[in-house]
Amino acid sequence: MDINILPLLLFSFIAYLSMAFAGFGGIIIPITLGAHFYPMKWMITILVPLILLSNIYIIILHHRHIDWQVLLKKVLPLMFFGLIIGIAIFNWAQGDLLKKLLGILVVSLSLKELNFLYRTTKNQTPITKIKSGLYVFSAGIVHGVFASGGPLLIYVLSKMNLLKSVFRSTLAVVWFTMNILLIMSYIFSGRLNATSLKFSMMCIPSAVLGLLIGEFLHRRVDEKLFKIFVFIILVIAGLSIVIK
DSSP: OOOOHHHHHHHHHHHHHHHHHHSOOTTHHHHHHHTTTSOHHHHHHHHHHHHHHHHHHHHHHHGGGOOHHHIIIIIHHHHHHHHHHHHHHHHHSOHHHHHHHHHHHHHHHHHHHHHHHHOTTTTSSOOOHHHHHHHHHHHHHHHHHHSOOHHHHHHHHHTTTOOHHHHHHHHHHHHHHHHHHHHHHHHHHTOSSHHHHHHHHHTHHHHHHHHHHHHHHHHHSOHHHHHHHHHHHHHHHHHHHHHO
């Protein structure tokens, strides 16, 4: 396959910038934009090992902020079972169908997030345990299919009023765990091999640049404004996939 590497370098930069800044968006942003340039399953296979490195970086540097009680009791068990279902769907579904599903998912979730960020009373309405569990389980399914269950999980965690540093570090452990399992499934299915790893390694310099800028922005830029910008971009990109 003849590959133009330049868009992939840009998307890896965006992935790391978003992960370092806010702890989310490392996959869903680049695959939504990259769906116009590359086969989606191929791109996910390239990006997941790359994102794993950012997860490790955040965990090592900011491990003291991890909320283990939230992770072990409220997130990881349900996400694991959802992930198994998502991996099965990923292996079964055709690329064009996945693109359409991605576009619909991204638009609907991004609009929901924008509405959530706009409302001034967003933290005054508690989420029930059943609803929270369904969201986390669904996040596992979405992560198994698109390697990005972030929007659904973020909705649940945002209701817990976690500090920004705790939010980011806790998410990093979730993505690390889920991505390890994804990588194992990609190796087993033959999607992840020496050739795909070569492309992942080629993206490391641009990813590191995104990481450094993301860390800088994390300490200086309002996170709400960043999220609004990201979700507006995702709505536009998602609509372009559905329309196409």
